[in-house]
Amino acid sequence: MELSRTDVGHLGYNRRKGGSHLKREVLSDVHSDKLFxxxxDYLLDRIRRGEWKAHxxxxxxxxxxxxxxxxxxxVFKAYQWLKQNHKVYxxxxxxxxxxxxxxLPPAAQQDPIVSAYVHESHLSEIHQAEAAYQFSKALIDPNLLPNRYFSEYVKKVFDLYPxxxxxxxxxxxxxxxREALCRYFAGRYRFDLTPDELLITCGSQEAIDLIARVLVKPRDTVLLERPTYSPAIDVFRRQGAQIVPVEIYPDGxxxxxxxxxMRLYKPRLFYINPTFQNPTGYTVPAEQRKRLVDLAAEHQCLLIEDDPCPDIYFGKEPPPPFFAYDTSGYTIYIRSFSKYVAPGLSIATVACRPGLMNYLIKAKSLSDSGTPLLNQKxxxxxxxxxxxxxxxxxxxxALAVRKDIMEEELAGTGWEWRSPEGGFNLWVQLPESTPMEELLVTxxxxxxTFVPGSICDPLRELKPWIRMSYSFLNExxxxxxxxxxxxxxxxxxxEK
Amino acid sequence: MELSRTDVGHLGYNRRKGGSHLKREVLSDVHSDKLFxxxxDYLLDRIRRGEWKAHxxxxxxxxxxxxxxxxxxxVFKAYQWLKQNHKVYxxxxxxxxxxxxxxLPPAAQQDPIVSAYVHESHLSEIHQAEAAYQFSKALIDPNLLPNRYFSEYVKKVFDLYPxxxxxxxxxxxxxxxREALCRYFAGRYRFDLTPDELLITCGSQEAIDLIARVLVKPRDTVLLERPTYSPAIDVFRRQGAQIVPVEIYPDGxxxxxxxxxMRLYKPRLFYINPTFQNPTGYTVPAEQRKRLVDLAAEHQCLLIEDDPCPDIYFGKEPPPPFFAYDTSGYTIYIRSFSKYVAPGLSIATVACRPGLMNYLIKAKSLSDSGTPLLNQKxxxxxxxxxxxxxxxxxxxxALAVRKDIMEEELAGTGWEWRSPEGGFNLWVQLPESTPMEELLVTxxxxxxTFVPGSICDPLRELKPWIRMSYSFLNExxxxxxxxxxxxxxxxxxxEK
Structure with missing residues (x-):
């Protein structure tokens, strides 16, 4: 099944309007309907056509x-974006x-491949904004890391590997x-892995990008959680995928x-973030993990499991990753360590079976020259x-305390969220009447700063939701x- | 002009057969004509179809x-590759x-996007081969680097940025x-740059890949030097570019x-490596640099200048980069420092004008989470x-001495090469009668190990040439x- 771009937007997958989940929207580009x-685009176009000249x-x-x-x-917001993109001052x-x-030569300016980037990576742009109160950064406060000890380990590394x-x-x-990681995964989750089945990447972003480049070609269908990790939406969309959203709930x-x-759309893959999900904090329960792994094998749909923070739990440990239940090779496991071990090292690892691994290695050899050895050591x-x-x-x-503080301060608002059992974020539902654009600008x-929910939504809706991270600021x-x-x-x- | 894959191979751009340079070959895939x-492919195909089962x-x-x-x-070579790719034991x-x-699920195995990688990255595979005498690695001998001092700098970095x-x-x-690099480039080459016009990448490979992803769409024409840096061929080919080779000679x-x-094919870009070129060692003279920059602007063809080792000269300093001559913004300058400063850090930088930079930054934000800060500091x-x-x-x-040793030992062979004025390689022409496959295997x-010239050739010819690096082995x-x-x-x- 293929849909042209003009079809997009006429198909409705909309719970609130009572549509069944079979009437779903195939997404190629839903940005265009956003007013700002x-x-x-109007302003940029006129500038590019030279109707307004420099100064x-x-x-x-x-x-x-x-x-x-x-x-x-x-209009104000449009101007802000133009300013941030160095088009106006x-x-x-x-x-x-x-x-x-x-x-930029005119040919490049009108190039659809080039301009495809213009509206991507909203999240990275929000992150780049300087702000005193960054609730948009789902990153660890650097002061929570054992910075004093790091340099000892670095010295040790230089002694060992001059x-x-x-x-x-x-x-x-x-x-x-890779050998050490195999032992670790075997001990903790009983993963059945050899070092040949692990790839070390420069963070999980590289891992997602490599996987998308190897596995997804234009018009392949990809399932994404709704809401999900925003840069993953961008990566799969850029790859030309048709995106089908799968709602995630507190119970999976x-x-x-x-x-x-899976039956209807024969998706190439399902990108999941099942443990303390970003942005919701939800965790897919163990019984669903086993069943979904079987479903994936049955329908030959790869599961791309992104697992950036299984160690950041506040109560009991989360269930083992999907990969632990997988016996048929349909799960690719991305474990990132940047979020809570050492952001400055940018280390993640991808586990998958040799057939796929071979392709990922080839893709990586053209993407960079290998993850720097110093960082790995x-x-x-x-x-x-x-x-x-x-x-x-x-x-x-420390993070549990910060989460509690945020929840305490939000307690009187009437806003709604589910208290997360781990991770870095509260996923907060504001009242329907919230003037979101105005809230963002003001x-x-x-x-x-905070992350508006629409950025995490493959459908770019979810208007009254926001993601607030409690991990980056001190108490x-x-x-x-x-x-x-x-x-x-x-x-x-x-309100008063 | 578009050519289907079946047209490829019927078009001849072949100097030896006396064809004019206008009868050129549009390359999408010229691997298929290689016997091994x-x-x-035959063996792999039968294995995949299940005609031969496991064991x-x-x-x-x-x-x-x-x-x-x-x-x-x-056949032996084909089996070796199958073994290396974990298809046979x-x-x-x-x-x-x-x-x-x-x-790997069957769908993925037959996926044209996936299988596009199978024959790529020959060079990285050669590099991965263990060998006592690695003439294939155009890398610096780690013993030539001031390893003892590195750890001092690292300690300093931890003191400065705990x-x-x-x-x-x-x-x-x-x-x-980026500020320090601006000052450096301004002082050395009078580059007119601001820090906003520099991007830090994980080595030059990432830079080439990002540029290709932002600028090249399928069937765009790209000019490549012949011979050229092999992974660049792979990157542009994967991007779907039609590749037109430009011969490089000792005088440019x-x-x-x-x-x-440029006039006929309206290429999107020309990827050049004009200083101690890899693999030839040739350097494009200053007067050509100025003229080519003007040509590029006239024809709206971007010049992608890859400059990995301008500091490794044996006589006089090479001319300033193309970027120094560029006043119209058509040159993108990639300066890598991995080759001779610190391979373990994987640091390169890209200089270009703000219009393009903006796109490169977006592309990088989806490719990784930024070059690790530790490495940059x-x-x-x-x-x-x-x-x-x-x-x-x-x-x-030290490198001049090694180059001399290699030249001394080759002096009696009758083989031909031009003594390079810098860089890491000899580009050696063996007799026409050389049994290249046999030489490689034996x-x-x-x-x-050495690099067969065909790997560096967008046309995959240049049979009797090889690249021998003198930089990796001790004297x-x-x-x-x-x-x-x-x-x-x-x-x-x-011979006796």
């Missing part, structure tokens, strides 16, 4: 809002002006590290829905140290930031 | 050679057996490093040819140190290895 992006003054926010019949904030508060010096900086890494990754998926999708000696294991205990406690002005900042955010929300919505 | 790969014994080398009417060594010297456990391992890198790269290109190609403090600059002097001398058996190994290689050659060709 239409304004953005020309652009229409005022008020004038454009009137012209288009949209809210001023919509602001002078003396008198207005927006065309930024000179975009020397030529480490003079040595190119192999494409697949350091053999010593609706397996009958998943089965029906430092990780090896730090991660498997007793100190690291002791540190994990402290980390879990928060930024007051140096507060004092966290409390203060949440208070300010709640205060700001009340101001906007006219 | 046909045997490889089945496969036909003997002799039997298959008779069946196909090819040389035994051709060898038991008790009694023959080849089908390797069990390739659990939280470096706890900190995620930004997508574009560390601001302090034939600019009238380049101009004609170590590089920063080491590269700009006085010790590094002193060390470069020693490195140039060399491997005797633990000697004693180098002399011994070249002697053995020359002896082996004489044996094979029946």
């Amino acid at each position: 992006e239409q304004v953005y 020309d003054k652009l229409p005022s926010v008020r004038a454009l809002a009137a012209e288009f019949g949209v809210h001023r904030l919509t 602001v002078k003396d508060k008198s207005g927006y002006y065309v930024q000179p010096g975009s020397l 030529k480490v900086l003079g040595t190119y890494a192999t494409t697949q990754g350091d053999a010593e590290l 998926y609706r397996l009958d829905q998943v089965e029906e999708f 430092i990780f090896l000696h730090y991660f498997f140290s007793e100190r690291m294991q002791r540190h994990l205990e402290k980390l879990r406690t 928060s930024r002005e007051r140096s507060i 004092r900042q966290l409390r203060e930031g949440v208070r300010r955010f709640v205060g700001l929300y009340r101001e906007l919505s006219g | 790969e046909q045997v490889y 089945d014994k496969l036909p003997s080398v002799r039997a298959l050679a008779a069946e196909f009417g090819v040389h035994r060594l051709t 060898v038991k008790d010297k009694s023959g080849y057996y089908v390797q069990p456990g390739s659990l 939280k470096v391992l706890g900190t995620y890198a930004t997508t574009q790269g560390d601001a302090e490093l 290109y034939r600019l009238d040819q380049v101009e004609e190609f 170590i590089f920063l403090h080491y590269f700009f140190s006085e010790r590094m600059q002193r060390h470069l002097e020693k490195l140039r001398t 060399s491997r058996e005797r633990s000697i 004693r190994q180098l002399r011994e290895g070249v002697r053995r290689f020359v002896g082996l050659y004489r044996e094979l060709s029946g």
Whole structure:
């Protein structure tokens, strides 16, 4: 089944309107219907066509809002994006002006491949924004890491491997590290693995990208959780995939829905993040894991399991990964260590069967020259140290405390969320009436960032949801930031 | 102009047959005409179709050679590749057996996107081969690097940035490093750059890959030097580019040819490696640099300038990069530091104008989570140190000595090469009668590796040429290895 782009948007998969889950939307591009992006595109297009030249003054926010019949904030947001993308600049508060010096040849500017990037990576752009109260970063506060000890491990690495900086890494990754990871996975989850079945990557982002490049060709169907990890949406969409969303609930998926999708759409893969899911924090229960692995094998749909933080639990340990239940080779397991071990090392590993591994190695050999050896060796000696294991205990406690603080401060709002059993985020449902665009813009002005739920949604809906990370700010900042955010929300919505 | 795959191979661009340079070949896939790969494909195909099952014994080398009417060594090589790719295993010297456990679902096995990787990255496979005399590695001998000092710089980095391992890198790269690189480029070449116009990548491979992904869409024409850096061929081919080769000579290109190609084929870009070119060692003279930059702007063809070793010169410094001559924004400059500064850090930088930079940053944000900060900080403090600059002097001398040794040992062979003025390689023309496949296989058996010229050729011809790197082995190994290689050659060709 193939749909042209013009079909897109006419198909409705919409729970609220009562559509059945079989009437689903095939997504190629749903950005175009967002108002502010239409304004953005309009302005950019005229700049590119040379209708406004370098240093020309652009229409005022008020004038454009009137012209288009949209809210001023919509135009304001479009201008903000243009500014961030170096297309316009602001002078003396008198207005927006065309930024000179975009020397990209005209052919490249109109190239559909090039322009495909324009609207991608919203998340990375939000991250790049400087802010005092970053609730958008699902990263660990660097102060929670044992920075003092890191340099000891680094010295040890240089003593053990004096030529480490003079040595190119192999494409697949350091053999010593892969062996250690095999023992670790076998001990913890009884994975049946050999070092040949592990690839070391520069973080999970590289792993997702390699997998997408090897496995997905244009118009392949890909199942994604809804909501899901935003850069994964971008990667699969760029690869030309038709995306079918699978709702995730506090108790996992609706397996009958998943089965029906697998049967109907013969998806190439299902990208899942089943443990303390990003953004929801939900964990797919063990019994579903076993059944879904069997379903995947039956329908020849690969499961891409992204597992960035199984060690960050607040109560009991989460169930073993899908990969532990897999006997037929349909699960590819991505385990990242950047999130909570050492973000500065950017180490992740991919486990899969040799047939697929061979392709991933080839793809990696063209993507970079192998994960730097120094990073692998430092990780090896730090991660498997007793100190690291002791540190994990402290980390879990510290993050649980921060989560509690955020929940305390949100308690009086009437907003809804499910208290997560691990991970870094609260997935918060605001009232339907929330003026989301305005909230986003005003928060930024007051140096507060959060992730609007639509960014995590393959359908770009989920309007009244937001992701708030409690992992990046210290306790004092966290409390203060949440208070300010709640205060700001009340101001906007006219509450006292 | 578009050509289907079946057209390929019927078009001849072949100097030896007297064809004009206008009758050129559009390359999508020229591997298929290689005998051993046909045997490889035949065997793999039957294994995949299940005609031979796991642990089945496969036909003997002799039997298959008779069946196909090819040389035994051709079959032997096909089996070697199958073994290396984990498709077959060898038991008790009694023959080849089908390797069990390739659990890739059938759909994936036949996927054209997946199988596109099968024949790629020949070079990385050659590099992975273990050998006592590695002439295939154009890498620096780790013993030539100041390993003892590296750890001092690393300690310094931890003192200066105690939280470096706890900190995620930004997508574009560390601001302090980009500022330092700007000053360096301005001082050395008068580049007119701001830190916003630099991106830090994990080595030049990532840079080439990002550029290809952002700029090249299927059937775009791309100019490549002939011969050129082999992984670049693979990257552009995978991107679906139609490749037009531009011959490189000791004195540069034939600019009238380049101009004609730009006019006729409107190429998207020209990937060049103009300074101590890999594999030839040739350097494009300064006067051509200026003219080619103008040609590129005139024809709106981007120049992708790959510059991995401008500091490794044996006589006078090479001319400034193309980027220094560029005033119109059509040059993208990739400067890698892995080759001779610290391979274990994997640091390269890309310089280009803001319009393009914006796209590269987006592409990188989906490819990895940014170049690890630790690596960037170590590089920063080491590269700009006085010790590094002193060390470069020693490195140039050491490599010149090694080059001389290789040339001395080859002096009596009658083989031809142009003595390079910098870089890591000799590009050697063997007699036309050289049995190249046999030489490759026998060399491997005797633990000697080299790069056959065809791997560096977008047309996969250049049969009697080989690339021999003098940078990886120490002086004693180098002399011994070249002697053995020359002896082996004489044996094979029946010389005394």
